[in-house]
Amino acid sequence: MPRFFSNLQQASIFKHLLKWTLLALPIAAGVGSLVALFLWLLDVATQYRFQHPNLLYLLPVAGVFIYALYKYLGKNAEAGNNLILDHIHEPGAGIPLRMAPLVLVTTIITHLFGGSAGREGTAVQIGGSISYYLGQKLKLSSADISIMLLCGMAAGFGAVFGTPVTGAVFALEVLAIGVIRYKALLPCLIAAVLADLVCSAWGIHHTQYRITFQKMPFNLTTFLQTDYLLLLKVIGASIAFGLVSQLFARTTHIFKNLANQDISIKWLIPVVGGLLIISLTFLLQTPDYLGLGVVPPPGGQVSITTAFTVGGATYFSWFWKLLFTAITLGMGFKGGEVTPLFFIGATLGNTLAVLTGAPVDLMAALGFIAVFAGATNTPLACTLMGVELFGGEPVLYFAVACFTAYYFSGHQGIYAAQRVAINKVWHSRENKNTPDE
Known part of the structure; x- marks a missing residue:
């Protein structure tokens, strides 16, 4: 039976x-x-x-x-x-x-x-x-x-x-x-x-990302002197990744809410947004923050691909891309948030690597996936993305970065319809907003 x-x-x-x-x-x-x-x-x-x-x-x-x-x-x-x-x-x-x-x-x-x-x-x-x-x-x-x-x-x-x-x-x-x-x-x-x-x-080829980082062979000396110190740097950077992902979500929502509240003629909202993008481009004198940002435009110097190299980003590249994207998406234009989040994370990782002495390509890769993890509240998916895009060698750092960023990003992500089933800070009382299974 x-x-x-x-x-x-x-x-x-x-x-x-x-x-x-x-x-x-x-x-x-x-x-x-x-x-x-x-x-x-x-x-x-x-x-x-x-x-x-x-x-x-x-x-x-x-x-x-x-x-x-x-x-x-x-x-x-x-x-x-x-x-x-x-x-x-x-x-x-x-x-x-x-x-x-x-x-x-x-x-x-x-x-x-x-x-x-x-x-x-x-x-x-x-x-x-x-x-x-x-x-x-x-x-x-x-x-x-x-x-x-x-x-x-x-x-x-x-x-x-x-x-x-x-x-x-x-x-x-x-x-x-x-x-x-x-x-x-x-x-x-x-x-x-x-x-x-x-x-x-259909012949579509995706951008290939490579990092040269390799773990040191394990022994007590290298763990204490190298791996442990790098892990601390990754944790500190990941807190910043989480906070920046929250900043991105909040800034986008702020632009959207302010535009709808203060501009009564709705077709003027994208007009104002477009004028702001033009003004910022003239102010910075660079086209780096327009479009996708995967590769640098003619006359530009900063992009996702350059962020994996020393000198491939300025200290505030991440902030300018955040602002450009928040204006674009918050004021009526269409497209996704994820590739700009890759740009923000990779350039922020580049900056933090320079400041802390960590490997630039590793930190750019961690920022690439961790800012996305924090903004979408999807740490498992983003850890897997790290493996699919960059290889499995640094998977421990991928997980630490994505999980830490997730916790420090708050509960407001880029998707307003995303529900809070379980609070990130555990409480003894069950959350009442659990979706039906």
Whole structure:
């Protein structure tokens, strides 16, 4: 009899695996292909802006166009990632299919004219809208549609950065602080891996990051003299990473709230935002803080890739990128937050390495993932991202950086719809805001 029940259980597991593999295939094909198109267009737009820097002067006009698109075509699509998270928590009005083309087009416009934004938000919204549409067409239950949405998020994130394992865990971890819905882990992993393969099949190549740091062979002397001291430096830097991630989230929310309170004519909000970006660029006399910031623009010196080398960032590069991005995203332009967070973290890590004498490439890598971990409250996903992007040798430092930044970033992240399931500071009383499992 026990063997009979065991066979039934294995059959049920196989059926579950087959079902979600079949459902993940169209998600991966659609999301992976659209993300590939998005990344190609983004590269074209970035290169065109590099060749025509005067496009920056049209950023306010581009902002009005983005406002008009969402006002007349967007409906509830403007809520973006928060709409997807809200629907997973409490199914409501649904995710409009128009979200995918709208966010793709408006993100390209933002980058073409010099707005400081990323790409993760766009990829996740593409994934969410495509997966919800498929779930509706297949007449799936509300519970299965929620899993489809998580698969779409994982597929978008995994494909846009080439980090499928991170994408799967991120989709589950970002829903609520302190809990992970493991029931969707396998479907999310299948969708993320397949979407990354589809994106790569279209000829998309992701930026390769390498660090030269290697652990010293363990013995008592090297541990006390080298590893222990470096670990203390990493902990101190990680506290700063967490505080800066909180500063980014709060600054973005402040710009958004002030703009909506003080500017009654709403189409003027992106106009003011665009003028602020133009003014700051003239003030600093550098184009370094426009666009993605993965590689330095012509005439620029600071970017994510340069932050891994000595002299690849100034002491305040992280602050200027934070300010540029908070203005861009807080005042009506579209795009993600994650790549700017990579820039902020990597350049802050570079600065802290110079000040403390720590390895520059290691600290840049730690800032790269830890500021992201703090801003999104996803320390496990970001630790895995460190391994996927930089290799597994410094995994201890990745974990220390991401977990420490997570605790020091507070509870307000970049996603307003993210819930607090378990308070970061443990209390004897259970938190009442635990999401339904």
